[in-house]
Amino acid sequence: MKTIFEKVFIFLGGLLILFLVIPLVKMVFSLDFGIARKVIADAEVLQSIILTLQSALWATVIGIVTGVPLGYLLAKKRFPLKSIVQAAVDLPVVVPHTAAGIALLMVFGRHFFGGKIFSVFDISFVGTKAGIVIAMTFVSAPFLINAARDAFASVPTRIEEVARTLGATPFQVFYRISLPVALRGILSGALLMWARGISEFGAIIILAYHPMVTPVLIFERFEAYGLRFAYPVAALLVLICLVLFSLFRFLASKREKDK
Secondary structure: OOOHHHHHHHHHHHHHHHHHHHHHHHHHHOOOHHHHHHHHHOHHHHHHHHHHHHHHHHHHHHHHHHHHHHHHHHHHOOOOOHHHHHHHHHHHHHOOHHHHHHHHHHHHOOOOHHHHHHHOOOOOOOOOHHHHHHHHHHHHHHHHHHHHHHHHHOOOHHHHHHHHHOOOOHHHHHHHHHHHHHHHHHHHHHHHHHHHHHHOOHHHHHHOOOOOOHHHHHHHHHHHHOHHHHHHHHHHHHHHHHHHHHHHHHHHHHHHHHO
16 A cells, blocks of 8 residues: 555656656647658758757767766766866756857857867868757766766775776776676766757857757747747657657667666
């Protein structure tokens, strides 16, 4: 028998779940398939969806390469100004993303030092795919870094110390013990980072309005033509995300059962 305490918690949690799920379910199931076919056949929509998914994936790759080592250091090492580094990691989460776009523009814009440095290598961030990627990386990297930090913190220190006493190098300890144990948490963080990148709007619209990622395209169509033309694009993006993330969750649970 469930106690009153549990029933209240179930009721409150159920309200929040309904609040989160109902708008998305209504959007997907209210989609007119005739309109959906036209949307799918629209080259601009397809290009924006592919651009969004690819850019978010590149941002996640950058996050993995740079964020996993940082997460390991935050979890396992003591160093000066560690709390400030952690605060810096969390900063993009609390900064309004349009403000983040302005901040990025003032570093990577054509007339600022970052933009001038990269222009030597013929790389521009304003109105380019590279700009989209760095905007996505900026706003979504904290999700991966914090997930990696928590995953590495859960690795028993005693096991790592035993490996070191048996002659393993620090890299061997990381690669053969810490990383495999923390891998599931890191992958979950990577999935969150990818998802956050896909949904980014504010920083991208400031730094790289064109080429248009899908959130920007939805905004433009809503502003220019109204809900009737923006809604099918939004529904299609939501449907793609639901399918992809359901697939990832299924593969993750299957992998866990196979262990």
